[in-house]
Amino acid sequence: MVNLQEVNATNFNECISLKRENCRFVGNAESVLAEAYLYRDDSLAYAIRSNETIVGLVIVRVFPTETHPYSFTNLFIADDFQKRGYGKLAVEAIIDKFRRERRSNVVQIQVHHSNEFARKIYTQCGFIERKKSQWDNHFLVMELVL
Numbered sequence: 001m002v003n004l005q006e007v008n009a010t011n012f013n014e015c016i017s018l019k020r021e022n023c024r025f026v027g028n029a030e031s032v033l034a035e036a037y038l039y040r041d042d043s044l045a046y047a048i049r050s051n052e053t054i055v056g057l058v059i060v061r062v063f064p065t066e067t068h069p070y071s072f073t074n075l076f077i078a079d080d081f082q083k084r085g086y087g088k089l090a091v092e093a094i095i096d097k098f099r100r101e102r103r104s105n106v107v108q109i110q111v112h113h114s115n116e117f118a119r120k121i122y123t124q125c126g127f128i129e130r131k132k133s134q135w136d137n138h139f140l141v142m143e144l145v146l
């Protein structure tokens, strides 16, 4: 069981201590938090928690618009906690949050075509691969109707 907790002054130190040796696809905790700050008008960084432990981070678009539906980005599970099911549970928790709020009916994410484990998790959670990204054709647009 995992839940999402807004990153704030209380959990900040634990969040920036999350270990990531290989920063392929997503940067380290500091860069994820910096990016969330940059896009703070419509996005928030969430800590992914299992009981009392923070196991990863994600940036969630919390204020979707007609042209920019729900989304999330920079999801990572820290090195020590990978391959224990947390990534998939985190995606399910994000979808649950969107379903409860229903500010948009669609979730749209972008994933690098070579990120096979992320693609697998998103597909298992109901996302469908739609097209190549216009922004960078190494990325695929995946969509879920809530």
Ligand SMILES: CC(C)(COP(=O)(O)OP(=O)(O)OC[C@H]1O[C@@H](n2cnc3c(N)ncnc32)[C@H](O)[C@@H]1OP(=O)(O)O)[C@@H](O)C(=O)NCCC(=O)NCCS
Binding pocket: 024, 025, 026, 074, 075, 076, 077, 078, 081, 082, 083, 084, 085, 086, 087, 088, 089, 110, 111, 112, 115, 117, 118, 120, 121
């Ligand atoms: C992608 C990521 C979030 C997955 O998190 P995780 O907690 O390790 O994944 P899970 O334990 O929930 O695994 C879900 C499925 O993927 C498989 N999987 C995930 N990582 C795997 C790996 N390195 N090797 C083999 N299988 C793997 C699991 O076996 C599982 O499959 P199953 O349901 O058929 O048993 C994590 O690897 C990560 O942080 N990667 C780096 C950042 C990244 O790429 N983020 C995604 C950006 S789009």
